[in-house]
Amino acid sequence: MYKFFVKENQVKNNIIEILGEDVNHIKNVLRLQVDEKIEVCNLDTAKTYITKIIEIETNKILVEMLEKCSKTTESRISLHIFQGLPKQEKMEQIIQKATEIGVSDITPLKMERCVVKLDEKTAEKKVARWQKIAEVAAKQSKRDKIPTVHSCISLKKVYEKLEKCDIVIVAYEEEREISIKQVLKAVDVKEKKNIAVLVGPEGGIAKEEIDFLKTLPNEKTVTLGRRILRTETAPLVLASVIMYEFDEME
Numbered sequence: 001m002y003k004f005f006v007k008e009n010q011v012k013n014n015i016i017e018i019l020g021e022d023v024n025h026i027k028n029v030l031r032l033q034v035d036e037k038i039e040v041c042n043l044d045t046a047k048t049y050i051t052k053i054i055e056i057e058t059n060k061i062l063v064e065m066l067e068k069c070s071k072t073t074e075s076r077i078s079l080h081i082f083q084g085l086p087k088q089e090k091m092e093q094i095i096q097k098a099t100e101i102g103v104s105d106i107t108p109l110k111m112e113r114c115v116v117k118l119d120e121k122t123a124e125k126k127v128a129r130w131q132k133i134a135e136v137a138a139k140q141s142k143r144d145k146i147p148t149v150h151s152c153i154s155l156k157k158v159y160e161k162l163e164k165c166d167i168v169i170v171a172y173e174e175e176r177e178i179s180i181k182q183v184l185k186a187v188d189v190k191e192k193k194n195i196a197v198l199v200g201p202e203g204g205i206a207k208e209e210i211d212f213l214k215t216l217p218n219e220k221t222v223t224l225g226r227r228i229l230r231t232e233t234a235p236l237v238l239a240s241v242i243m244y245e246f247d248e249m250e
Helices: 021-029 090-101 120-140 159-163 180-185 207-213 234-246
Strands: 003-006 015-018 037-042 047-056 061-068 078-084 105-110 167-171 194-199 219-222
Touching (some): 003 015, 003 120, 015 047, 021 061, 037 061, 078 090, 078 159, 090 105, 090 120, 105 120, 159 194, 167 180, 167 234, 180 219, 180 234, 194 234, 207 219
Parallel strands (some): 003 037, 078 105, 078 194, 167 194, 167 219
Antiparallel strands (some): 015 061, 037 047
8 A cells, every 4th residue: 555644734634635746646657546545644743544535636635534553663763874975876875775774864974084075055955855765765665754864964063963862873994892782782772762873984984083973972883893884884784783673672
């Protein structure tokens, strides 16, 4: 069953109004008809409903709520990715796959070894495109929320965000002793549900940046094993391992 997202103001009693690009997608791409069922999630409440199409118009589609879905597809933890801005289309891959895995949000970082430099106009267009990729991936994976893709900011400006997390896991290729397994074993997920992972760009994290991050009281620098992972691989491995460890716990 296909899934779509709406805002609270599109919900009127038991009728939901679908607008925008989704209208064309339902009508002309999926070619759905009246009486066919779709899932609709209210982004403001994170509630998902099984609905039935009752009217197809030029600029909107009306659906009727049939039942509320009792289970959520969202994780019991909030997982945040802070990613050193990579080259080419790698950020798009990270956003798409991280959304499927279940992360809460993604923040691109300007770091010392980043090759890509975004001016304000380019950055605005990039973030809009990245947010759309997150939305499409959320629909495909039947999430109950669309992860937010934040604007690209410097490492120093992200300090306050990191400080608010219960734990910040930094993947660093020069770390030899502390593994991700050791760190996660020591985490009490009942107390620490707000987890951040930070990964550098292609050239890795500079020594000065690691020293800066180590001033965070909640920071844990880890190795991801004997092999060096690509910048687009590392955050997905970290996110997958964390979700495996904590997501299904009750």
